[in-house]
């Protein structure tokens with residue numbers, strides 16, 4: 001990744017050697033939201049409207065996953081034309097929220113199973129005239145569980 005790499009979408013995650021998603025914590029009740037919440041607390045019994053940015057856990061467990069056979073909506077930006085299906089994982093974080101993301105380059109649904117651990121990584125998504133644009137992805141932390149060569 002070059003020095004010109006910047007997030008494809010601003011304010012959703014940090015970069016660097018230990019990237020993390022950026023969510024918000026409600027100042028009234030502590031409810032964690034991702035993407036960042038700026039208007040209403042997700043807690044229906046809370047009237048809080050002040051939020052603090054928090055970095056979410058970098059690891060979570062696979063809650064569900066799929067091969068995306070159609071092009072997802074923004075902020076997923078296709079980096080291939082025509083569209084090529086890729087694996088998507090819904091990952092439950094210790095904060096109790098589920099975050100959807102693509103699976104890291106080189107991994108597919110065969111590397112995933114419900115309950116297995118994944119780690120947040122930031123990888124290049126596409127390149128434009130301003131440089132490399134990056135996005136978060138979920139990388140399996142164990143790969144021996146699919147029975148391939150183990």
Ligand SMILES: [Zn+2]
Pocket residue numbers: 026027028029030031041042043046047048
């Ligand atoms: Zn709240």
